[in-house]
Amino acid sequence: xxxxxxHAIQDDYSDDYSWCYGCGKLNEAGxxxxxxxxxxxxxxxxQPRKEHMAIPGFVYGGLIGSLVDCHGxxxxxxxxxxxNGHEPGDGVEPPRFVTASLHVDYIRPTPQGTPxxxxxxxxxxxxxxxxxxxxxYAKGVCCVKGEVIAAVMPETFTK
Amino acid sequence: xxxxxxHAIQDDYSDDYSWCYGCGKLNEAGxxxxxxxxxxxxxxxxQPRKEHMAIPGFVYGGLIGSLVDCHGxxxxxxxxxxxNGHEPGDGVEPPRFVTASLHVDYIRPTPQGTPxxxxxxxxxxxxxxxxxxxxxYAKGVCCVKGEVIAAVMPETFTK
Numbered sequence: 096x097x098x099x100x101x102h103a104i105q106d107d108y109s110d111d112y113s114w115c116y117g118c119g120k121l122n123e124a125g126x127x128x129x130x131x132x133x134x135x136x137x138x139x140x141x142q143p144r145k146e147h148m149a150i151p152g153f154v155y156g157g158l159i160g161s162l163v164d165c166h167g168x169x170x171x172x173x174x175x176x177x178x179n180g181h182e183p184g185d186g187v188e189p190p191r192f193v194t195a196s197l198h199v200d201y202i203r204p205t206p207q208g209t210p211x212x213x214x215x216x217x218x219x220x221x222x223x224x225x226x227x228x229x230x231x232y233a234k235g236v237c238c239v240k241g242e243v244i245a246a247v248m249p250e251t252f253t254k
Numbered sequence: 255x256x257x258x259x260x261h262a263i264q265d266d267y268s269d270d271y272s273w274c275y276g277c278g279k280l281n282e283a284g285x286x287x288x289x290x291x292x293x294x295x296x297x298x299x300x301q302p303r304k305e306h307m308a309i310p311g312f313v314y315g316g317l318i319g320s321l322v323d324c325h326g327x328x329x330x331x332x333x334x335x336x337x338n339g340h341e342p343g344d345g346v347e348p349p350r351f352v353t354a355s356l357h358v359d360y361i362r363p364t365p366q367g368t369p370x371x372x373x374x375x376x377x378x379x380x381x382x383x384x385x386x387x388x389x390x391y392a393k394g395v396c397c398v399k400g401e402v403i404a405a406v407m408p409e410t411f412t413k
Contacts, residue, residue: 112309114307114308114310115308115314116305116306116308116316116317117314122305123305124303125305144283146275146281146282148274148275149273149274149275149352150270150271150273150411151273153411155274155275155276155320156352156353156356157275157276157320157323157324158275158320160316160319160323160356160358161314161316161317161319161320162316164315164319193308193315193360194315194360195359195360196357196358196359196360197319197356197357197358197360198355198356198357198358199355199356199357200354201352201353201354201355201356204411252312252363
């Protein structure tokens with residue numbers, strides 16, 4: 096499993112679409128989640144802040160939901176970009192997705208103080224709608240499973 | 255619809271369980287979500303911060319997921335507390351729930367700059383497991399629907 100994302104899809108979003116609290120590179124207060132390929136899987140690594148707790152010692156579920164969410168839209172963007180013949184870092188602006196639905200199953204409490212690794216499997220439902228199945232690991236143990244249905248951002252979204 | 259929560263269930267959690275990033279009254283960096291009864295429905299009102307955006311003008315879905323999450327566990331706690339003969343503010347410590355699963359359907363983009371109101375319907379699945387169906391409104395329009403399965407926090411959670 097790659098430890099670090101070299102080329103993240105979020106690095107290549109246009110500035111207009113880089114303000115997301117979860118994954119926008121321009122949102123200084125945000126989480127700045129970054130999602131890249133790890134072979135045929137997608138990956139996002141994030142170490143929650145100290146304040147991101149449910150109770151002391153365990154990560155807040157809503158924060159993990161945010162990780163699953165942005166990992167999902169980022170993974171869908173990676174997959175459609177690859178289908179179109181592109182990889183992050185090749186200079187071509189990738190598609191931008193929005194979340195249609197988010198599902199998170201909390202399998203066991205997620206410990207604080209260690210990076211979380213989200214690993215995604217992407218499946219095309221139709222060209223503008225993708226499903227991303229995600230497992231979130233802490234110290235090699237899967238604590239959370241998630242599913243995102245991501246849709247290509249409609250032009251009307253910004254109007 | 256009540257505009258303000260007078261007695262929130264989170265006000266009555268013991269200090270040990272008041273550190274949640276979403277709804278802990280002691281987590282200074284957190285969202286401090288507060289959930290109370292509005293007749294037979296439950297309600298949480300929260301105005302997202304400026305940085306909680308997906309793109310400028312629209313609220314970040316992961317933040318809404320956090321709202322649905324804590325509104326869900328808070329609503330379950332309210333319902334079990336009422337079943338046990340108690341109401342927030344009566345001086346009895348309520349049960350504390352954890353999220354077993356979270357589902358969020360993003361119906362339409364959620365505008366920024368206005369409070370969001372989560373309205374919940376609570377159903378007992380069994381005495382330690384409750385389902386909370388939530389609708390999130392912005393300016394009276396339902397933008398998001400969610401479902402949380404909440405379980406009474408097991409004693410092992412903190413050991």
